[in-house]
Amino acid sequence: MNPSRHRRLGVTAIAGLVLLTGCGAQVREDPAAAPSTVVERCAEPVPYPRPARTVTYEAGSTDKLLVLGLADAIRGYVMPPANPPVTESPYADQYARLELLSTDLLNRELVVDAGADMVVAGWRSGFSDERGITPELLDGLGIQSFMHTETCFNYPGFPEQVPPLEALYSDLDRLGRIYGVPDRARDVIASYRARVAAVEQAVPADRARPGVFVYDSGTDRPRSAGSQVPPTDLLRIAGAENIFGDTPSRWNEVTWEAVVDRQPQAIVIVDYGDRSAEEKIQFLRSLPQLQGVPAIRDDRFFVLDYNEAISGPRNIDGAEKLGAWVRSLPPTS
The missing domain is CATH 3.40.50.1980 (Nitrogenase molybdenum iron protein domain)
Structure with missing residues:
Protein backbone atom coordinates (compact mmCIF):
# COMPACT_ATOMS: atom_id res chain seq x y z
CA MET A 1 0.00 0.00 0.00
CA ARG A 195 -9.48 5.63 38.63
CA VAL A 196 -6.41 3.98 37.12
CA ALA A 197 -4.10 6.08 39.31
CA ALA A 198 -6.03 4.91 42.39
CA VAL A 199 -5.45 1.27 41.43
CA GLU A 200 -1.74 1.89 40.87
CA GLN A 201 -1.38 3.70 44.18
CA ALA A 202 -2.93 0.75 46.03
CA VAL A 203 -0.15 -1.63 44.86
CA PRO A 204 2.23 -2.35 47.77
CA ALA A 205 5.62 -0.86 46.89
CA ASP A 206 7.62 -3.67 48.48
CA ARG A 207 5.73 -6.58 46.92
CA ALA A 208 7.05 -8.67 44.03
CA ARG A 209 4.83 -8.71 40.96
CA PRO A 210 3.32 -12.16 40.33
CA GLY A 211 3.64 -13.53 36.80
CA VAL A 212 0.24 -14.16 35.17
CA PHE A 213 -0.69 -16.25 32.15
CA VAL A 214 -3.59 -14.76 30.16
CA TYR A 215 -5.54 -17.64 28.62
CA ASP A 216 -7.78 -16.63 25.74
CA SER A 217 -8.47 -19.95 24.01
CA GLY A 218 -6.84 -22.91 22.27
CA THR A 219 -6.13 -26.54 23.10
CA ASP A 220 -3.16 -27.79 21.07
CA ARG A 221 -1.58 -24.35 21.31
CA PRO A 222 -2.87 -21.68 23.69
CA ARG A 223 -3.75 -18.22 22.48
CA SER A 224 -2.53 -15.50 24.82
CA ALA A 225 -1.99 -11.75 25.16
CA GLY A 226 1.10 -9.96 23.85
CA SER A 227 2.27 -6.45 24.69
CA GLN A 228 -0.27 -4.63 22.50
CA VAL A 229 -3.58 -5.64 24.09
CA PRO A 230 -5.34 -4.31 27.21
CA PRO A 231 -4.81 -7.24 29.64
CA THR A 232 -1.05 -6.55 29.65
CA ASP A 233 -1.64 -2.96 30.77
CA LEU A 234 -4.37 -3.96 33.22
CA LEU A 235 -2.08 -6.47 34.93
CA ARG A 236 0.74 -3.93 35.17
CA ILE A 237 -1.60 -1.38 36.74
CA ALA A 238 -2.91 -4.04 39.14
CA GLY A 239 0.60 -4.93 40.34
CA ALA A 240 1.20 -8.08 38.32
CA GLU A 241 2.97 -8.98 35.08
CA ASN A 242 1.84 -10.76 31.93
CA ILE A 243 4.31 -13.60 31.36
CA PHE A 244 4.10 -12.95 27.61
CA GLY A 245 4.00 -9.17 27.92
CA ASP A 246 7.44 -8.95 26.33
CA THR A 247 6.05 -10.32 23.05
CA PRO A 248 5.56 -7.43 20.55
CA SER A 249 2.14 -8.53 19.29
CA ARG A 250 -1.55 -8.42 20.03
CA TRP A 251 -3.21 -11.83 20.54
CA ASN A 252 -1.00 -14.68 19.43
CA GLU A 253 -0.41 -18.41 19.77
CA VAL A 254 2.24 -19.62 22.21
CA THR A 255 3.15 -23.14 23.38
CA TRP A 256 2.36 -25.04 26.55
CA GLU A 257 6.10 -25.53 26.98
CA ALA A 258 6.57 -21.76 27.06
CA VAL A 259 3.85 -21.44 29.69
CA VAL A 260 5.58 -24.06 31.85
CA ASP A 261 8.97 -22.39 31.39
CA ARG A 262 7.59 -19.08 32.66
CA GLN A 263 5.94 -20.64 35.74
CA PRO A 264 2.96 -18.29 36.18
CA GLN A 265 1.74 -17.76 39.72
CA ALA A 266 -1.81 -17.09 38.51
CA ILE A 267 -3.99 -17.36 35.39
CA VAL A 268 -6.45 -14.87 33.90
CA ILE A 269 -9.25 -16.45 31.85
CA VAL A 270 -10.78 -14.30 29.10
CA ASP A 271 -14.48 -15.12 29.30
CA TYR A 272 -16.05 -15.42 25.86
CA GLY A 273 -16.65 -17.91 23.06
CA ASP A 274 -18.21 -21.36 22.93
CA ARG A 275 -16.58 -22.55 26.16
CA SER A 276 -17.48 -21.02 29.50
CA ALA A 277 -14.82 -19.68 31.82
CA GLU A 278 -15.35 -22.67 34.13
CA GLU A 279 -14.85 -25.07 31.21
CA LYS A 280 -11.60 -23.30 30.32
CA ILE A 281 -10.43 -23.58 33.93
CA GLN A 282 -11.26 -27.28 34.06
CA PHE A 283 -9.38 -27.83 30.81
CA LEU A 284 -6.26 -26.15 32.17
CA ARG A 285 -6.49 -28.13 35.40
CA SER A 286 -6.63 -31.35 33.36
CA LEU A 287 -3.42 -30.79 31.37
CA PRO A 288 -0.66 -33.08 32.66
CA GLN A 289 2.09 -30.69 31.52
CA LEU A 290 0.73 -27.90 33.73
CA GLN A 291 0.55 -29.83 36.98
CA GLY A 292 3.81 -28.34 38.26
CA VAL A 293 2.84 -24.75 37.43
CA PRO A 294 2.21 -22.68 40.59
CA ALA A 295 -1.06 -21.22 39.24
CA ILE A 296 -2.51 -24.72 38.78
CA ARG A 297 -1.04 -26.13 41.97
CA ASP A 298 -2.44 -23.25 44.04
CA ASP A 299 -5.69 -22.93 42.05
CA ARG A 300 -5.31 -19.20 41.32
CA PHE A 301 -7.68 -18.11 38.56
CA PHE A 302 -9.31 -14.81 37.70
CA VAL A 303 -12.11 -14.49 35.13
CA LEU A 304 -11.86 -11.35 32.97
CA ASP A 305 -14.95 -10.40 31.00
CA TYR A 306 -14.36 -10.22 27.25
CA ASN A 307 -15.32 -6.55 27.14
CA GLU A 308 -12.83 -5.78 29.89
CA ALA A 309 -10.13 -7.46 27.78
CA ILE A 310 -10.70 -5.63 24.48
CA SER A 311 -10.22 -1.90 23.98
CA GLY A 312 -13.12 -0.03 25.55
CA PRO A 313 -14.37 1.82 28.62
CA ARG A 314 -14.78 -1.41 30.55
CA ASN A 315 -10.97 -1.75 30.64
CA ILE A 316 -11.12 0.54 33.67
CA ASP A 317 -13.54 -1.80 35.46
CA GLY A 318 -11.19 -4.66 34.64
CA ALA A 319 -8.20 -2.81 36.09
CA GLU A 320 -10.05 -2.17 39.35
CA LYS A 321 -11.19 -5.79 39.70
CA LEU A 322 -7.75 -7.14 38.82
CA GLY A 323 -6.15 -4.78 41.30
CA ALA A 324 -8.30 -6.09 44.14
CA TRP A 325 -7.64 -9.69 43.11
CA VAL A 326 -3.86 -9.29 42.81
CA ARG A 327 -3.71 -7.65 46.24
CA SER A 328 -5.58 -10.66 47.66
CA LEU A 329 -2.96 -13.14 46.41
CA PRO A 330 -0.37 -14.42 48.87
CA PRO A 331 3.06 -12.83 48.32
CA THR A 332 5.20 -14.70 45.80
CA SER A 333 8.32 -16.40 47.11
Whole structure:
Protein backbone atom coordinates (compact mmCIF):
# COMPACT_ATOMS: atom_id res chain seq x y z
CA MET A 1 0.00 0.00 0.00
CA ASN A 2 1.26 3.44 -0.91
CA PRO A 3 0.98 5.76 2.14
CA SER A 4 1.10 8.85 -0.08
CA ARG A 5 -2.15 7.94 -1.70
CA HIS A 6 -4.99 10.09 -0.38
CA ARG A 7 -7.54 7.34 0.16
CA ARG A 8 -9.67 9.52 2.40
CA LEU A 9 -10.65 11.78 -0.48
CA GLY A 10 -13.06 9.05 -1.53
CA VAL A 11 -15.71 10.72 0.62
CA THR A 12 -16.32 13.16 -2.24
CA ALA A 13 -17.44 10.29 -4.43
CA ILE A 14 -20.98 10.53 -3.13
CA ALA A 15 -21.39 14.22 -3.94
CA GLY A 16 -23.61 13.46 -6.89
CA LEU A 17 -25.19 10.27 -5.65
CA VAL A 18 -28.93 10.24 -6.26
CA LEU A 19 -31.28 8.23 -4.07
CA LEU A 20 -34.47 7.24 -5.82
CA THR A 21 -37.61 7.46 -3.71
CA GLY A 22 -41.28 6.94 -4.42
CA CYS A 23 -41.75 10.70 -4.65
CA GLY A 24 -38.91 11.36 -7.06
CA ALA A 25 -35.19 11.94 -6.76
CA GLN A 26 -33.44 13.13 -3.62
CA VAL A 27 -29.81 14.23 -3.74
CA ARG A 28 -27.78 13.17 -0.73
CA GLU A 29 -25.88 16.01 0.89
CA ASP A 30 -22.19 16.11 0.05
CA PRO A 31 -20.25 15.42 3.29
CA ALA A 32 -17.23 17.24 1.83
CA ALA A 33 -19.29 20.44 1.87
CA ALA A 34 -19.88 20.18 5.62
CA PRO A 35 -17.29 21.42 8.14
CA SER A 36 -14.65 18.74 8.76
CA THR A 37 -12.31 17.98 11.63
CA VAL A 38 -8.96 16.41 10.79
CA VAL A 39 -8.30 13.47 13.12
CA GLU A 40 -5.86 10.57 12.90
CA ARG A 41 -7.12 7.21 11.70
CA CYS A 42 -4.24 5.15 13.01
CA ALA A 43 -1.31 7.32 11.82
CA GLU A 44 -3.17 8.80 8.85
CA PRO A 45 -4.70 12.30 9.16
CA VAL A 46 -8.27 12.14 7.83
CA PRO A 47 -10.91 14.91 7.49
CA TYR A 48 -14.15 13.85 9.19
CA PRO A 49 -17.49 15.59 8.65
CA ARG A 50 -19.58 14.95 11.75
CA PRO A 51 -21.23 11.50 11.46
CA ALA A 52 -24.89 10.87 12.23
CA ARG A 53 -25.45 7.23 11.17
CA THR A 54 -22.67 5.18 12.74
CA VAL A 55 -22.39 1.41 12.59
CA THR A 56 -20.37 0.00 15.48
CA TYR A 57 -18.73 -3.40 15.69
CA GLU A 58 -18.72 -5.21 19.04
CA ALA A 59 -19.18 -3.63 22.44
CA GLY A 60 -15.79 -1.92 22.57
CA SER A 61 -16.78 0.38 19.70
CA THR A 62 -20.34 0.94 20.88
CA ASP A 63 -19.34 1.60 24.49
CA LYS A 64 -16.87 4.32 23.43
CA LEU A 65 -19.67 6.25 21.77
CA LEU A 66 -22.13 5.63 24.61
CA VAL A 67 -19.81 7.02 27.30
CA LEU A 68 -19.46 10.15 25.17
CA GLY A 69 -23.24 10.57 25.09
CA LEU A 70 -23.49 9.74 21.39
CA ALA A 71 -26.28 7.14 21.32
CA ASP A 72 -28.27 9.29 18.89
CA ALA A 73 -25.39 9.11 16.37
CA ILE A 74 -25.49 5.27 16.31
CA ARG A 75 -27.44 3.76 13.39
CA GLY A 76 -26.99 0.28 14.88
CA TYR A 77 -24.46 -2.24 16.15
CA VAL A 78 -23.03 -5.58 15.02
CA MET A 79 -22.42 -8.17 17.74
CA PRO A 80 -21.03 -11.62 16.83
CA PRO A 81 -22.43 -14.43 19.01
CA ALA A 82 -19.13 -15.10 20.82
CA ASN A 83 -19.62 -11.78 22.64
CA PRO A 84 -21.32 -11.67 26.06
CA PRO A 85 -24.98 -10.61 25.84
CA VAL A 86 -25.58 -6.86 25.95
CA THR A 87 -28.15 -7.43 28.70
CA GLU A 88 -25.15 -7.98 31.00
CA SER A 89 -23.56 -4.67 29.97
CA PRO A 90 -23.39 -1.71 32.36
CA TYR A 91 -24.92 0.19 29.41
CA ALA A 92 -27.78 -2.32 28.92
CA ASP A 93 -30.48 0.39 29.07
CA GLN A 94 -28.82 2.28 26.22
CA TYR A 95 -28.29 -0.89 24.16
CA ALA A 96 -32.01 -1.61 24.50
CA ARG A 97 -32.70 1.57 22.51
CA LEU A 98 -30.24 0.70 19.73
CA GLU A 99 -30.82 -1.57 16.75
CA LEU A 100 -28.91 -4.84 16.54
CA LEU A 101 -28.06 -4.95 12.85
CA SER A 102 -26.40 -8.37 12.78
CA THR A 103 -24.91 -11.16 14.86
CA ASP A 104 -22.55 -11.96 11.99
CA LEU A 105 -19.13 -10.48 11.26
CA LEU A 106 -18.88 -6.98 9.84
CA ASN A 107 -19.31 -6.84 6.06
CA ARG A 108 -19.72 -4.31 3.29
CA GLU A 109 -23.30 -5.19 2.35
CA LEU A 110 -24.51 -4.73 5.91
CA VAL A 111 -22.88 -1.29 6.18
CA VAL A 112 -24.26 -0.10 2.82
CA ASP A 113 -27.77 -1.45 3.52
CA ALA A 114 -27.80 0.38 6.86
CA GLY A 115 -27.10 3.68 5.11
CA ALA A 116 -24.09 4.20 7.36
CA ASP A 117 -21.98 7.33 7.13
CA MET A 118 -19.40 5.99 9.61
CA VAL A 119 -18.10 2.60 10.79
CA VAL A 120 -16.21 2.18 14.07
CA ALA A 121 -14.24 -1.06 14.42
CA GLY A 122 -10.70 -2.37 14.73
CA TRP A 123 -8.13 -3.50 12.20
CA ARG A 124 -8.56 -7.28 11.97
CA SER A 125 -11.29 -6.86 14.54
CA GLY A 126 -14.12 -5.93 12.21
CA PHE A 127 -12.13 -4.53 9.28
CA SER A 128 -10.49 -7.21 7.16
CA ASP A 129 -8.80 -7.53 3.78
CA GLU A 130 -9.98 -11.13 3.56
CA ARG A 131 -13.65 -10.22 4.04
CA GLY A 132 -13.42 -7.22 1.73
CA ILE A 133 -14.24 -4.49 4.24
CA THR A 134 -11.40 -2.05 4.80
CA PRO A 135 -11.15 1.70 5.45
CA GLU A 136 -9.85 2.12 1.92
CA LEU A 137 -12.85 0.36 0.40
CA LEU A 138 -15.27 2.38 2.53
CA ASP A 139 -13.51 5.60 1.51
CA GLY A 140 -14.35 4.72 -2.08
CA LEU A 141 -18.02 4.29 -1.11
CA GLY A 142 -18.15 7.65 0.65
CA ILE A 143 -18.43 6.03 4.09
CA GLN A 144 -16.11 7.22 6.85
CA SER A 145 -14.31 4.80 9.16
CA PHE A 146 -12.53 4.95 12.49
CA MET A 147 -10.15 2.31 13.84
CA HIS A 148 -9.30 1.58 17.46
CA THR A 149 -5.77 2.83 18.06
CA GLU A 150 -4.93 -0.37 19.95
CA THR A 151 -5.45 -2.34 16.72
CA CYS A 152 -3.24 -0.03 14.62
CA PHE A 153 -0.12 -1.92 15.69
CA ASN A 154 0.09 -3.73 12.35
CA TYR A 155 -2.16 -1.61 10.12
CA PRO A 156 -0.57 -1.55 6.63
CA GLY A 157 0.80 1.81 5.55
CA PHE A 158 -0.15 3.75 8.68
CA PRO A 159 0.83 1.69 11.74
CA GLU A 160 0.66 3.26 15.18
CA GLN A 161 2.03 1.71 18.35
CA VAL A 162 0.59 3.07 21.61
CA PRO A 163 0.29 1.36 25.03
CA PRO A 164 -3.20 -0.17 25.19
CA LEU A 165 -4.73 2.09 27.84
CA GLU A 166 -3.24 5.20 26.24
CA ALA A 167 -4.84 3.94 23.03
CA LEU A 168 -8.23 3.95 24.77
CA TYR A 169 -7.73 7.54 25.88
CA SER A 170 -6.60 8.46 22.37
CA ASP A 171 -9.74 6.92 20.87
CA LEU A 172 -12.01 8.84 23.23
CA ASP A 173 -10.18 12.08 22.43
CA ARG A 174 -10.34 11.49 18.69
CA LEU A 175 -13.98 10.42 18.72
CA GLY A 176 -14.83 13.42 20.88
CA ARG A 177 -13.34 15.72 18.26
CA ILE A 178 -14.98 13.90 15.34
CA TYR A 179 -18.46 14.03 16.91
CA GLY A 180 -18.14 17.53 18.33
CA VAL A 181 -18.00 16.63 22.04
CA PRO A 182 -14.33 17.28 22.93
CA ASP A 183 -15.12 18.62 26.42
CA ARG A 184 -17.11 15.53 27.29
CA ALA A 185 -14.23 13.37 26.06
CA ARG A 186 -11.74 15.26 28.21
CA ASP A 187 -13.94 14.77 31.28
CA VAL A 188 -14.33 11.02 30.66
CA ILE A 189 -10.59 10.57 30.07
CA ALA A 190 -9.76 12.51 33.25
CA SER A 191 -12.11 10.33 35.31
CA TYR A 192 -10.59 7.15 33.86
CA ARG A 193 -7.04 8.34 34.53
CA ALA A 194 -7.99 9.10 38.14
CA ARG A 195 -9.48 5.63 38.63
CA VAL A 196 -6.41 3.98 37.12
CA ALA A 197 -4.10 6.08 39.31
CA ALA A 198 -6.03 4.91 42.39
CA VAL A 199 -5.45 1.27 41.43
CA GLU A 200 -1.74 1.89 40.87
CA GLN A 201 -1.38 3.70 44.18
CA ALA A 202 -2.93 0.75 46.03
CA VAL A 203 -0.15 -1.63 44.86
CA PRO A 204 2.23 -2.35 47.77
CA ALA A 205 5.62 -0.86 46.89
CA ASP A 206 7.62 -3.67 48.48
CA ARG A 207 5.73 -6.58 46.92
CA ALA A 208 7.05 -8.67 44.03
CA ARG A 209 4.83 -8.71 40.96
CA PRO A 210 3.32 -12.16 40.33
CA GLY A 211 3.64 -13.53 36.80
CA VAL A 212 0.24 -14.16 35.17
CA PHE A 213 -0.69 -16.25 32.15
CA VAL A 214 -3.59 -14.76 30.16
CA TYR A 215 -5.54 -17.64 28.62
CA ASP A 216 -7.78 -16.63 25.74
CA SER A 217 -8.47 -19.95 24.01
CA GLY A 218 -6.84 -22.91 22.27
CA THR A 219 -6.13 -26.54 23.10
CA ASP A 220 -3.16 -27.79 21.07
CA ARG A 221 -1.58 -24.35 21.31
CA PRO A 222 -2.87 -21.68 23.69
CA ARG A 223 -3.75 -18.22 22.48
CA SER A 224 -2.53 -15.50 24.82
CA ALA A 225 -1.99 -11.75 25.16
CA GLY A 226 1.10 -9.96 23.85
CA SER A 227 2.27 -6.45 24.69
CA GLN A 228 -0.27 -4.63 22.50
CA VAL A 229 -3.58 -5.64 24.09
CA PRO A 230 -5.34 -4.31 27.21
CA PRO A 231 -4.81 -7.24 29.64
CA THR A 232 -1.05 -6.55 29.65
CA ASP A 233 -1.64 -2.96 30.77
CA LEU A 234 -4.37 -3.96 33.22
CA LEU A 235 -2.08 -6.47 34.93
CA ARG A 236 0.74 -3.93 35.17
CA ILE A 237 -1.60 -1.38 36.74
CA ALA A 238 -2.91 -4.04 39.14
CA GLY A 239 0.60 -4.93 40.34
CA ALA A 240 1.20 -8.08 38.32
CA GLU A 241 2.97 -8.98 35.08
CA ASN A 242 1.84 -10.76 31.93
CA ILE A 243 4.31 -13.60 31.36
CA PHE A 244 4.10 -12.95 27.61
CA GLY A 245 4.00 -9.17 27.92
CA ASP A 246 7.44 -8.95 26.33
CA THR A 247 6.05 -10.32 23.05
CA PRO A 248 5.56 -7.43 20.55
CA SER A 249 2.14 -8.53 19.29
CA ARG A 250 -1.55 -8.42 20.03
CA TRP A 251 -3.21 -11.83 20.54
CA ASN A 252 -1.00 -14.68 19.43
CA GLU A 253 -0.41 -18.41 19.77
CA VAL A 254 2.24 -19.62 22.21
CA THR A 255 3.15 -23.14 23.38
CA TRP A 256 2.36 -25.04 26.55
CA GLU A 257 6.10 -25.53 26.98
CA ALA A 258 6.57 -21.76 27.06
CA VAL A 259 3.85 -21.44 29.69
CA VAL A 260 5.58 -24.06 31.85
CA ASP A 261 8.97 -22.39 31.39
CA ARG A 262 7.59 -19.08 32.66
CA GLN A 263 5.94 -20.64 35.74
CA PRO A 264 2.96 -18.29 36.18
CA GLN A 265 1.74 -17.76 39.72
CA ALA A 266 -1.81 -17.09 38.51
CA ILE A 267 -3.99 -17.36 35.39
CA VAL A 268 -6.45 -14.87 33.90
CA ILE A 269 -9.25 -16.45 31.85
CA VAL A 270 -10.78 -14.30 29.10
CA ASP A 271 -14.48 -15.12 29.30
CA TYR A 272 -16.05 -15.42 25.86
CA GLY A 273 -16.65 -17.91 23.06
CA ASP A 274 -18.21 -21.36 22.93
CA ARG A 275 -16.58 -22.55 26.16
CA SER A 276 -17.48 -21.02 29.50
CA ALA A 277 -14.82 -19.68 31.82
CA GLU A 278 -15.35 -22.67 34.13
CA GLU A 279 -14.85 -25.07 31.21
CA LYS A 280 -11.60 -23.30 30.32
CA ILE A 281 -10.43 -23.58 33.93
CA GLN A 282 -11.26 -27.28 34.06
CA PHE A 283 -9.38 -27.83 30.81
CA LEU A 284 -6.26 -26.15 32.17
CA ARG A 285 -6.49 -28.13 35.40
CA SER A 286 -6.63 -31.35 33.36
CA LEU A 287 -3.42 -30.79 31.37
CA PRO A 288 -0.66 -33.08 32.66
CA GLN A 289 2.09 -30.69 31.52
CA LEU A 290 0.73 -27.90 33.73
CA GLN A 291 0.55 -29.83 36.98
CA GLY A 292 3.81 -28.34 38.26
CA VAL A 293 2.84 -24.75 37.43
CA PRO A 294 2.21 -22.68 40.59
CA ALA A 295 -1.06 -21.22 39.24
CA ILE A 296 -2.51 -24.72 38.78
CA ARG A 297 -1.04 -26.13 41.97
CA ASP A 298 -2.44 -23.25 44.04
CA ASP A 299 -5.69 -22.93 42.05
CA ARG A 300 -5.31 -19.20 41.32
CA PHE A 301 -7.68 -18.11 38.56
CA PHE A 302 -9.31 -14.81 37.70
CA VAL A 303 -12.11 -14.49 35.13
CA LEU A 304 -11.86 -11.35 32.97
CA ASP A 305 -14.95 -10.40 31.00
CA TYR A 306 -14.36 -10.22 27.25
CA ASN A 307 -15.32 -6.55 27.14
CA GLU A 308 -12.83 -5.78 29.89
CA ALA A 309 -10.13 -7.46 27.78
CA ILE A 310 -10.70 -5.63 24.48
CA SER A 311 -10.22 -1.90 23.98
CA GLY A 312 -13.12 -0.03 25.55
CA PRO A 313 -14.37 1.82 28.62
CA ARG A 314 -14.78 -1.41 30.55
CA ASN A 315 -10.97 -1.75 30.64
CA ILE A 316 -11.12 0.54 33.67
CA ASP A 317 -13.54 -1.80 35.46
CA GLY A 318 -11.19 -4.66 34.64
CA ALA A 319 -8.20 -2.81 36.09
CA GLU A 320 -10.05 -2.17 39.35
CA LYS A 321 -11.19 -5.79 39.70
CA LEU A 322 -7.75 -7.14 38.82
CA GLY A 323 -6.15 -4.78 41.30
CA ALA A 324 -8.30 -6.09 44.14
CA TRP A 325 -7.64 -9.69 43.11
CA VAL A 326 -3.86 -9.29 42.81
CA ARG A 327 -3.71 -7.65 46.24
CA SER A 328 -5.58 -10.66 47.66
CA LEU A 329 -2.96 -13.14 46.41
CA PRO A 330 -0.37 -14.42 48.87
CA PRO A 331 3.06 -12.83 48.32
CA THR A 332 5.20 -14.70 45.80
CA SER A 333 8.32 -16.40 47.11
